[in-house]
Amino acid sequence: MESRANHPVDDVKTMKKTAATFLFILLIASPLFGAGKELEVRGRTLSSGTPPFLVTLPSGLQPVHSESVEHPAESSRTRTFFLVRETRKQVEEMLVVQIADMTNPQAGPMVVPPLKPYAEKKMYQKGRVKKGEVEVDFLIQLMAWNPDASSLQPIVRKGLKIPSHWALQVQVLFQPQVESAVFLRYSRDIGSFGLKVSDEGTAWDKDSISGNEKKVYGSFQRAASGMIESLRLQNR
Secondary structure (H helix, E strand, O other): OHHHOOOOHHHHHHHHHHHHHHHHHHHOOOOOEOOOOOEEEEOOEEEEOOOOEEEEOOOOOEEEEEEEEEEHHHOEEEEEEEEEEEEOOEEEEEEEEEEEEEOOHHHOOOOOOOOOOOOOOEOEEEEEEEEOOEEEEEEEEEEEOOOOOHHHHHHHOOOOEOOOOEEEEEEEEEEEEOOEEEEEEEEEEHHHHOOOOOOOHHHHEOOOOOHHHHHHHHHHHHHHHHHHHHOEEOOO
16 A cells, blocks of 8 residues: 555455445446536536536546446446546545436336445445435545556546545435436545544544544535535526
8 A cells, every 4th residue: 555555454455345346336327528518617616517417626626537338238328527636646636427327218217326335433424415306315434545446547547646545535426317317426635634644444433533533534524515515406
């Protein structure tokens, strides 16, 4: 784990494996940024054309890649957008936006898996809010960035370094229309908050978190809550 190799190895491996599995499940459920395209970023505001929604990001993230994958067997496609904030080519914040669309309305309802924490013992917050008639699920938790994950290679190929660090992440999941689902994953390196924090996973356990770890978690929690609060779903 580079300079943070003192993570509990088994704990990190388990979290990475769980994260990769969860991402694969969501992908089975296409693709450009810019004005007039499917997704647009202006300052800290991210807007989607289809399905239509707006969200204010915690900081200014720049788009680096987008792709679209068709899933004929599931009568669906997944559009994925990657945004990052980096310092000297090292990623400090990351946002992955995935939009799943049904391509055949006669294929049956879209199945959206529930959000689950990677590790129950770690500090996390799970909840649900309503935006009009749409239920929005969210999950804030500690996770491990894995630069070797196949899902992150589009970022790596851009010449950006994803450190093998602990990161805090908020997942936001909602289904604004019967034929579509949106999954947002915003994460931030725990070392980017300007406070000295522990690399030991046990320092982030919910029954023992304290000191700078608790301050960092609280800061991220407020940023994530602001992002969720800013979400606006629009009519077609």
